[in-house]
Amino acid sequence: MDYIFDNERPIYIQLVEKLRMEIISGKLKPGERIPSVRELAITARVNPNTMQKALVELEDEGLLFTERTNGKFVTENKELIEKIKKELAKEKVNNYLKDMKNIGIDYDEALKYLQELERN
């Protein structure tokens, strides 16, 4: 995992986004055990406390769960993963449409751009 941080936003939120992405993209598989907080923190070069905070947030979302002595695992609830994936996709599309609107391109035209791009 490569981590590049934007120092202007809370680091833990960026860690949540990054790990969430790893889960919904399937890089981290359902039911897979994730490394310890300390290991993750060292890889990401962040403070273990910050990583811990991010993992707690992902647990609250249901994407991770803790097994008492075994550590943390990715959820096996594929529906949940799919749901969060869809939400994220919607958000990305909305952002795209908003950006297009800002440069004076309406919905229909924005769709055409997408289709053309795909063809090319």
Added chain:
Amino acid sequence: MKLLECKNLSKEFDGKQILKDINLTIPRGKLIGLLGKNGVGKSTLIKLINDLLTPTEGEILINGKTPGVESKEIISYLPERTYLDKEMTVKQVIKYFDEFYKNFDSEKANKLLKDLDLSLEQKISKMSKGMQEKLQLILVMSRNAELYILDEPLGGVDPATRDYILDTILSNFCEGASVIISTHLISDIERILDEVIFMDKGEIVLTSSADELRNKENASIDEIFRRYFKC
């Protein structure tokens, strides 16, 4: 019991007030940035905590006790300037630390030195500045301390060495211990901090969680610091 507490701490030198009424609590298990421009009293505060200076007024409590033999056992301190005898070899320095500090983990130190490819027979005086900084950091981080105090650990080193230093701090401080890092090079280090303390003209002007401050100001700690001090 609180790890470290400063109560109404003041320090004067020749009638000049260097620290004014410092009130500070350092919790356990946190990485804390002591941030301020040069000459605002960061090192003086650190020297007081390490019992190298005595307060003019107020008190310092470490695990509930004033600085002394006991506090030195639990604080691992990296001073701004080296105190190592440069005629010593790496091996001699390790032995020296091992004999001096009960909580020095020579196995850990040797492992870290091995990763650096540093010969144990090498004299300190023959090492580059960056290498000397790394060696000192290894010595300090190889103690199983409750509080690590690092005074300007990033001063005058190249970016690769800076990364090495940050990684070494992150992977080697004991669980439950706290680390105080004093620096004016904020952008390099802010990513790893839980809390920040801004100092100016001998006073503490702001303490906050790093992420909360970023969230509130929508800016990096470095940017907030620059705005605050307009430097």
